[in-house]
Amino acid sequence: MKKSLISLLLALLATPALADKLPVLASFSILADLTREVGGERVDVASLVGPDQDAHVFQPAPQDVKKLAAAKVFVVNGLGFEGWLSRLSKSSGFKGQTVVASQGVKAQDMAEEEHDHHGHDHGHTDPHAWHNPQNVKLYVNNIRAALTQADPAGKDYYSQRASQYSQQLDALDADARQRFAAIPASQRKVLTSHDAFGYLAQRYQIRFLSPQGVSTDAEASAKTVAKLVRQVKAEKIRAVFVENMTDKRLLEQLSREAGVQVGGKLYADALSPANGPAPSYLKLFSHNVNSLSAAMKP
Structure with a gap:
């Protein structure tokens, strides 16, 4: 009983109060979710483009400029997905850390007939790398590294959560491979x-x-x-x-x-x-x- 109480107190001490949480901004909802999975209780994550919203037609508003200016870490996809990114960064005068979550991903080209389809204008590079869970493991590792750099005290915490989440991604991938292989x-x-x-x-x-x-x-x-x-x-x-x-x-x-x-x-x-x-x-x-x-x- 005494050991359990001590463990609980240590866990509470390791969890920052709301005011102490690392302010993080993600470009769209999927990245925000991945960042919350890695950051847990040590981060306060907001998303510029929310659920059921199209990042391709997003136009930053003045409040978005304020959100970015207040963040310490900005998580973006890269690969040309956020066409509005440079304008927003310039307008906000962002001085924090920008992490390109897709860094290290082996990018694919989009099929010729897909260019500009539904307003997608990514050139020849396909930015939708998150539809392969193995790529998402790279996303998670990049996010972990960025959070650790901004909040060194949370290094072990972020590493543990990233490792656990990566195991879930492996299980997800294995299940998908099995399902499709049966067809x-x-x-x-x-x-x-x-x-x-x-x-x-x-x-x-x-x-x-x-x-x-x-x-x-x-x-x-x-x-x-x-x-x-x-x-x-x-x-x-x-x-x-x-x-x-x-x-x-x-x-x-x-x-x-x-x-x-x-x-x-x-x-x-x-x-x-x-x-x-x-x-x-x-x-x-x-x-x-x-x-x-x-x-x-x-």
Whole structure:
């Protein structure tokens, strides 16, 4: 009993009070979650771009400039993901530490037809490296190093949390590999607005195909539907996740005429709100894997 009490007191002493927490700003919700996982009780993390928000169309406001100016550490993805980054840093006069979470990742090129898709303008580099858990381990290590540099007293604390989280990422990766390996390669095809999933495709040998003839028009024509049906049948696609298809009737028609299962929502660049299916990176990845693997099966 006495030993337990001493351990509790030591843990309380090692945990900083709220006012003493290291102020950290992340560029978007996924990075904010990773930073909280590594930083735990020693950090106070805010995110510029929140859950269910698009970082590609984000425009920093005056309050965002203030947020960055007040932070000691700024966590960004890099690889051209945050096109507004240099403007914000210049406006805020940020003097703290900026950590590029993707440093060390082997970057992939985006397929030619994906350039500028849905407003994504990353040149030839695909910045969505977090869709491979092994890349996220690099993110976590970079974040750990940055937090340790800003808060040397938390070195062991950050190292322990980063190590534990990396083990969870390994387990997540192993589960995904097992799930997709159980599906024949010929069935590992997905029709989707797929500009964000190149790293997932490479890691698990999935083919993400672009929908032909689909635009952001409010209502798709019979010709468009017929073209999609032909594509699905020709490619023998079992999984369809098309963000542009906001009209439920179109999804139902495609499912009926092509005999294909229409999957739910995939989370690419942002977490869901706390009450959604993807409020953390681990849950986001699991949701995507579950949705994709279920839709690929006969």
